[in-house]
Amino acid sequence: MKFGGTSVADETCISRVVDILDHYHHAGNEIAVVVSAMSGVTDELIAIAGEVIASQGEPPIDPFIQSFRSRHRKVISAVAPNQADDVIAVIDDRLSNLRNILNAVHTLRELTPRSKDYIISFGERLCALIVSAAIRERGIASVALNGCEAGIVTTSQHGCAQALTESEQHIKSRIVPLLIDSMPVIMGFMGCTREGIVTTLGRSGSDYSAAVIGAAIDADEIWIWTDVDGVMTADPRIISDARVLHGVSYLEAMELSYFGAKVLHPRSIEPAMQKDILVRVKNTFNPSHEGSCVFRTEHRDRRVVKGISYIEKVSLINISGAQMIGRPGVAKAIFTALADNNVNVMLISQGSSEANISLIVDDDHLITAMEALSGVQKNGYVRDVFYDRNVIAVAVVGSGMAGTPGISGRIFTALGKTGVNVMMISQGSSEVNVSFVVRSGDGPVALRVLHDEFRLSEEHDDEPYLS
Ligand code: ADP
Ligand code: ASP
Numbered sequence: 158m159k160f161g162g163t164s165v166a167d168e169t170c171i172s173r174v175v176d177i178l179d180h181y182h183h184a185g186n187e188i189a190v191v192v193s194a195m196s197g198v199t200d201e202l203i204a205i206a207g208e209v210i211a212s213q214g215e216p217p218i219d220p221f222i223q224s225f226r227s228r229h230r231k232v233i234s235a236v237a238p239n240q241a242d243d244v245i246a247v248i249d250d251r252l253s254n255l256r257n258i259l260n261a262v263h264t265l266r267e268l269t270p271r272s273k274d275y276i277i278s279f280g281e282r283l284c285a286l287i288v289s290a291a292i293r294e295r296g297i298a299s300v301a302l303n304g305c306e307a308g309i310v311t312t313s314q315h316g317c318a319q320a321l322t323e324s325e326q327h328i329k330s331r332i333v334p335l336l337i338d339s340m341p342v343i344m345g346f347m348g349c350t351r352e353g354i355v356t357t358l359g360r361s362g363s364d365y366s367a368a369v370i371g372a373a374i375d376a377d378e379i380w381i382w383t384d385v386d387g388v389m390t391a392d393p394r395i396i397s398d399a400r401v402l403h404g405v406s407y408l409e410a411m412e413l414s415y416f417g418a419k420v421l422h423p424r425s426i427e428p429a430m431q432k433d434i435l436v437r438v439k440n441t442f443n444p445s446h447e448g449s450c451v452f453r454t455e456h457r458d459r460r461v462v463k464g465i466s467y468i469e470k471v472s473l474i475n476i477s478g479a480q481m482i483g484r485p486g487v488a489k490a491i492f493t494a495l496a497d498n499n500v501n502v503m504l505i506s507q508g509s510s511e512a513n514i515s516l517i518v519d520d521d522h523l524i525t526a527m528e529a530l531s532g533v534q535k536n537g538y539v540r541d542v543f544y545d546r547n548v549i550a551v552a553v554v555g556s557g558m559a560g561t562p563g564i565s566g567r568i569f570t571a572l573g574k575t576g577v578n579v580m581m582i583s584q585g586s587s588e589v590n591v592s593f594v595v596r597s598g599d600g601p602v603a604l605r606v607l608h609d610e611f612r613l614s615e616e617h618d619d620e621p622y623l624s
């Protein structure tokens with residue numbers, strides 16, 4: 158069971174989490190717990206790391222450590238009063254370590270991806286100590302483990318590390334024995350390389366930690382506890398009548414999360430899918446709601462479109478040149494240049510005239526991508542490379558779309574009638590997803606129109622669900 162940042166935001170939330178764990182423990186379950194940092198904490202750590210490196214004068218390290226300390230101290234005193242002194246001593250020790258690192262970053266004026274990962278893992282480090290103590294306070298044995306101690310061995314891509322296959326054995330041998338008579342609490346979001354260097358798994362990466370651990374211990378189910386009732390037809394912050402989906406296939410969940418449905422980290426599905434483990438998404442604040450099940454299903458809903466998601470902070474790059482027509486190797490040159498510079502291409506579309514290739518990349522990769530493409534331009538056959546940052550990518554997702562004619566027609570007719578201009582279209586050959594790009598300002602309208610077109614807020618009795 159993984160609990161996200163809002164689920165462990167303060168003492169009331171953590172007590173609620175322990176109620177839930179207590180309930181399922183007494184119902185006879187063995188539970189490995191994964192926690193995120195308390196909500197907002199990772200953002201604060203990222204911000205202080207940035208301030209420390211940028212600040213000319215004395216950076217606000219001490220006030221930061223103090224406010225951090227008092228937030229965590231208040232929570233531990235409330236949820237585990239009998240152990241508060243001991244846990245506070247450990248927290249203080251961790252915080253003096255954090256203070257030293259921040260001071261070193263300031264002195265050297267050097268924040269490497271490696272030191273940044275170490276700094277931003279502190280939210281999970283402190284939160285797991287607190288949750289574990291709160292569980293012990295209820296009379297259930299518990300230890301807190303960091304990602305390394307739990308056995309998550311990763312690649313060395315700081316900021317977006319991936320678990321290596323050898324993690325499975327390590328996790329199994331470390332976690333399974335603990336489950337027999339205790340409830341281990343594992344710090345999400347972090348792991349370490351084979352050399353023991355701390356890495357992080359990408360923003361929202363605790364979902365991925367939970368999936369890697371759940372798969373390694375052959376869990377019956379992986380539960381993601383969050384602040385909404387499940388995976389919904391669209392982001393409920395934009396579409397107020399978005400509805401909870403009872404059953405979602407692994408592929409649908411992957412597509413929705415890859416295209417920005419924050420409720421699940423995109424990489425959290427694969428470990429579960431490999432072992433065929435059901436992922437359940439549930440609401441900590443409404444635990445009696447059945448939530449959503451993500452699982453392998455061949456079932457094709459009559460409802461062809463299941464959900465719509467969108468990614469902001471992306472850029473559209475348009476590459477054109479009459480000499481690109483019929484010339485083999487143009488696409489290869491473009492994508493090799495981008496790959497060699499670690500630019501991840503999220504969407505691709507090529508016109509049949511071949512005089513034009515459009516791509517979507519993350520805003521953070523735009524400058525690198527443009528530099529890489531200016532190298533390709535020197536070959537002569539690519540004439541123009543333009544970019545546009547003012548766009549969002551939208552994905553319409555549903556496994557029933559495969560082989561159902563007319564879906565693209567409905568999507569683009571509905572958008573056209575509302576006057577939304579579509580700048581680029583891409584459809585994966587799996588047909589689980591039709592994606593397109595519109596101006597940022599048109600995003601909310603596009604979502605609204607398609608949510609209505611496919612009547613996604615209406616209950617549907619044909620959805621698969623495993624109870
Ligand atoms: P946690 O802190 O529990 O990891 P997140 O904030 O990462 O939670 O993810 C949950 C949030 O994801 C929800 O509050 C919701 O606003 C957002 N969200 C975006 N798209 C969807 C969707 N399709 N279904 C459910 N939630 C979504
Ligand atoms: N705390 C990390 C983040 O905010 C990881 C997570 O919440 O899953 O991104």
Ligand code: MG
Nearest residue numbers: 161361419420
């Ligand atoms: Mg999350």
